Amino acid sequence: MYKEVCEIINKTIKNNERTIVFTKNDQISNNLAEKIGYEADVFSINNPDAYHHFAENKCKVLVASEGLGVGINFQNVNNIVHFGLPVSKSEYVQQIGRAGRANEAVTSYIIYLNISDKNIDPVLLKRVGEIDNISSILDELNNDYSQTYRKLNNNIDSKEDLYKSLIANYESLRDGGRLIYAYQIDFIETTRRYLYMLYVIGYINDWYSYSMDEKKKTIDILVNIINNANKINDNMLRIIKQKTNDYFDFMGNNRESISKVSKANNIEEIIKIYVNWYHAKFLYHHKEQFLDLLSFIEMHKESGNQVIMSRLKEYFSLPFIEVKNDELHFSKLSIKEISENIIGGLDKSIAVNIERINSNQYSYKLDYLLFILHLKFDGKFDKGRIERILTYTSNTEFTDILNTVIRVYKNCDNRNRFDLLKNFELYAQRYNINGIELFKRVFESNEKDAIYYGVLARFANIKFRGSYGK
Known part of the structure; x- marks a missing residue:
C-alpha cells in the first residue's frame, strides 16, 4: 500500500495541497513519512512538534496514527488519506472531518488490501x-x-489475558486514594485502556496525565481510586456494582450481566463478568461495525460522491427515538412478516436504523432484514450474514427466507446471482431441498438468464461426457 499512497501524496504535493494521512501505528507512520520525503512529518507522542510544523505550513503532509488524529484541527486541509481501513463508519467520518474546516473542497482516499484468501483469512x-x-x-x-x-480486540488475544491484565492493574492500584503512578511511554495506550476499563466498572473515579520524564521514558498519571484503604468494604462494593450496572444498561440490553454483577461477592468477580461481557458483546459490536464499513466500501466503490455522503448522513442523523421504535417494531415480527414487509415496499432507509440496532444487540431476525434489504436494493449477496442467520432458523423460517430470496433474485447482477445460487444450493440440502428442485423454483419465478443457461450447459456436459467420453 506504500506505493499507492505515495503516488497520491506526490500528486497532492505538486498541486500545493495539504494532506493528513491516518495510519494504524507510529511504525507505519515513520516508514511512510520516510518514503514521502521532506514534505512529510509524523505527529506522535515522541514528536509533538510536528503538529506545529504542519500548522505553520512547514510541511504539506502530516502523518498520524488513528489514536492521535482525534485532536487534529486545522484549516485548509484538502485531502485525507487512510492507510488501511478505518474500523467503523464513525471512525471514518471522524477522520475525514479533520479536513474541510474552512469549507474547502476535500478528497478522501481509502487505500486497503483486496479481499482475498492471501490477504485475509x-x-x-x-x-x-x-x-x-x-x-x-x-x-x-x-x-x-x-x-x-x-x-x-484492543491487542488482547484472549479473555484469560484480559482478565489477568485487569487483575494485575487492579492489584497495583489497590493501596487506594489519589496517587501518581509512572507508566512506560511505549505501553501508554494499553495502560489507558486498562484504566478506562477499571473506570467503567467504578473502581477508578478519574485519572489524567500529570507529567512526562523523557529520560526514563515514562508518563506520570494521577489516578483517583474509589477506596482509601487496601480493602473494599460493603459500601464501596455496592457503589462499584451500581456503576458497572449503569454502564451495562447504557450499552444496551445486558440483563444477564447486570444480574450477575448484582450477585457478585467481590471486585474480582465483577472484573470477570465484565471481561466475559466485553468479549461476548463489546467485541461483537466492534467487529460488526467493521464488517458493516467494509461492506459499505465494497458496495460503493463505484458510487458517486452524493450517494456516499447521503448514505453516511442517513446513518449519523437518526433520532434516538426513531431507532428505538424500529427496534421494538421489527424485533416482534416473524421471518415471514419481515419478508412481507420488504416485498410490500419497505423503504431502504430503514436499513440504517437496523444496522445500528443489530451492531449493539444481535437478533437473527433483524440480521435477516438487513440481508434481504441489501439483496433487494443493492443486489448484494452477503454470504457471511446469511450463514449466521441460518444457524438460528427453523425449517419453516428457511422456506420463508428462500421464497423471499427467489423474489428478489432478479435485482442482483450475474456475479451475485451465481454466488446466491451456489451457496443456497448448499444451504437447501440441510433442509432436504436438492439442487434441481431449487433451480426449478428459482426460474419458475424469474426470467431465464446466463446463470440458467450455464447450469443447463453444465448438466449437458455431464450427460454427454458419460455417453460419448471426453
Whole structure:
C-alpha cells in the first residue's frame, strides 16, 4: 500500500495541497513519512512538534496514527488519506472531518488490501462470535487486516489475558486514594485502556496525565481510586456494582450481566463478568461495525460522491427515538412478516436504523432484514450474514427466507446471482431441498438468464461426457 499512497501524496504535493494521512501505528507512520520525503512529518507522542510544523505550513503532509488524529484541527486541509481501513463508519467520518474546516473542497482516499484468501483469512470475514485461534491467524497475516483486528480486540488475544491484565492493574492500584503512578511511554495506550476499563466498572473515579520524564521514558498519571484503604468494604462494593450496572444498561440490553454483577461477592468477580461481557458483546459490536464499513466500501466503490455522503448522513442523523421504535417494531415480527414487509415496499432507509440496532444487540431476525434489504436494493449477496442467520432458523423460517430470496433474485447482477445460487444450493440440502428442485423454483419465478443457461450447459456436459467420453 506504500506505493499507492505515495503516488497520491506526490500528486497532492505538486498541486500545493495539504494532506493528513491516518495510519494504524507510529511504525507505519515513520516508514511512510520516510518514503514521502521532506514534505512529510509524523505527529506522535515522541514528536509533538510536528503538529506545529504542519500548522505553520512547514510541511504539506502530516502523518498520524488513528489514536492521535482525534485532536487534529486545522484549516485548509484538502485531502485525507487512510492507510488501511478505518474500523467503523464513525471512525471514518471522524477522520475525514479533520479536513474541510474552512469549507474547502476535500478528497478522501481509502487505500486497503483486496479481499482475498492471501490477504485475509475467510474466517475473519464471517459474522460469527469468538474466533478461537485468532492470535495465530493474525500472526500469520501480519498486514493491515491483522492490525485492524488487533485494534478491534484492543491487542488482547484472549479473555484469560484480559482478565489477568485487569487483575494485575487492579492489584497495583489497590493501596487506594489519589496517587501518581509512572507508566512506560511505549505501553501508554494499553495502560489507558486498562484504566478506562477499571473506570467503567467504578473502581477508578478519574485519572489524567500529570507529567512526562523523557529520560526514563515514562508518563506520570494521577489516578483517583474509589477506596482509601487496601480493602473494599460493603459500601464501596455496592457503589462499584451500581456503576458497572449503569454502564451495562447504557450499552444496551445486558440483563444477564447486570444480574450477575448484582450477585457478585467481590471486585474480582465483577472484573470477570465484565471481561466475559466485553468479549461476548463489546467485541461483537466492534467487529460488526467493521464488517458493516467494509461492506459499505465494497458496495460503493463505484458510487458517486452524493450517494456516499447521503448514505453516511442517513446513518449519523437518526433520532434516538426513531431507532428505538424500529427496534421494538421489527424485533416482534416473524421471518415471514419481515419478508412481507420488504416485498410490500419497505423503504431502504430503514436499513440504517437496523444496522445500528443489530451492531449493539444481535437478533437473527433483524440480521435477516438487513440481508434481504441489501439483496433487494443493492443486489448484494452477503454470504457471511446469511450463514449466521441460518444457524438460528427453523425449517419453516428457511422456506420463508428462500421464497423471499427467489423474489428478489432478479435485482442482483450475474456475479451475485451465481454466488446466491451456489451457496443456497448448499444451504437447501440441510433442509432436504436438492439442487434441481431449487433451480426449478428459482426460474419458475424469474426470467431465464446466463446463470440458467450455464447450469443447463453444465448438466449437458455431464450427460454427454458419460455417453460419448471426453
